[in-house]
Amino acid sequence: MTLLDRVWVAAESATGGPSSATLELVSGARGLGKVVELFTWGDEATVASSADVLGGYGVTRVYSVGDIGPALPGPRVASGMAGLIWAGDSPDVVLVGATYDGRDVAGRLSAKLDRPTITNVVGLAEAEGPRLVAEHAIFGGAQSATSQFTGPGPGIFVVRDKTFEARPTEVSGVPVSVVPVEVAELGRTSAAQVVSRHVETQEGPKLDEATVVVSGGRGLGSPERYALVEELAALLHGAPGATRAIVDAGWVAYSHQVGQTGKTVRPTVYIACGISGATQHMVGMKGARHVIAINTDRDAPIFGIADLGVVGDCGVVLPRLIESLRARG
């Protein structure tokens, strides 16, 4: 298969270096194109230190639209990319992570360039052309479709996290050039300003990196019962997760959500407590090595993918399980 000449990856902001989503994307991009370049923002020092890390992942050039201050990245990054593309300096494809800021970049770039997007991508491969074939989940993850762009590029792929594995290259010491990008006057599109940021401090491993994830759903019965989920997760050195139903109900913060609009997790063990197993939830956790489910309803879809299913009340089983694990030390 022929590789594409050039792939652009839109980065996610991350204080303290490129985010895991960015490293995953550039690692995947390396298998698709001869040249992988990154688009990002930030002050010079941050971008320069990011670039050092990215060099180890095969990125040869980092474009930066500079410090964006309190603005949102979407309009500025999309405008920077479009400017280069209009000037004839175009990649074959643009890969964007399926994150909040990523979707803003993808949507704005698509409208600016009049180029389509393929979203919810969970796999990318070379086809004849050279062109890419994207695998993406449809019907809430019940089916998987493959799609291709048919018109002139660059096509924009919005890729879900965990689609690729972050892998550094074997070669080291490849220099990365940082290229500042001029951005045209953004007018009204950049009028939104962040006035304050609230970061929820979280103990224990990150949800998308934990080897054990214990998630709770509406079957817990009350927000207070979520403490059982947290306790079990802590006991197993894991992270607590949640369904959208209880996030929407305000029981727990969104950062706990697993599924189509939440995180994708691939732990060794996933324990689902009071979760029905809607396709939109399962799409985010079916990559788990082992699944254990506790649900009062013998017909709950979650049992269809559980290695061990317990038909029972999590209000009863969880406290006993916690006690038993404590006893086992």
Add this chain to the structure above:
Amino acid sequence: MKVAVCAKQIPDQANPAKLDPLNRTLDRSDRLILDEADSYGVEVALRLVEQAGGGDVTLVSMAPRGETGGLRTALAMGAAGALLVSDDDLGGSDALGTAKVLAAAIRSISPSPDLVLTATESTDGYTGTVPAQLAELLDLPSITFAKRIELEGGGTSIRVWRQTESGHDELCCTLPALVSVTAGVVEPRYPSYRAIVAAKAKPITQLSLAELGISPDAVGAAGARQVVTGVVAAEARQGGEVIVDSGDAHERIADLLQQLKVI
């Protein structure tokens, strides 16, 4: 204050399309309903108008066959009127095509809205890109994934709580602007019987592509410039053992966890 709310009308997800047992064709008799995801935008819009002390909510929708079922629900909730773009050439539209049509419909509203609301993603299509595409086409600032919106500066700007990966950001933005709202931000009101009856008399203006000045090849399947080359059932995981708890199921779980060496 004038608010335009994008309201997608979709098949009832609890009652998916089925084959007609008699002639084996797809049963299309089921009406489209308001995408629940958009009912939050409608509610937020109605509350903002109340808070502003005046104005109205206009719905904007693109749907096949002149469908109005979902729009009637949102009108019963309190929206003043609706614009519906329905055209045979729109079948197979992708997200960008949809955004072009919605943008043209919103531009036809006079005076132009102070705020455009969408959901973060539709229940059936869930590309999640329409909001940012729409904002770009309308030359508006956008704040996506809003959990809460408040009016400020005597109704000239908004303060928005935006969900982030690690918490939330608070943003300010002068109007006009586009905001996409997450599900669960507010409890959508349940229309009364009287409101449902009254909604039948509210105006729904149907627009064709020609009336919006959009060329048929820019939208629909022709404008999508992407093809689906295959569809397969998602890889199924095998279910394992299911046991009924008779007081010792927790021990079975603990044994398995020990066997898997996570404790």
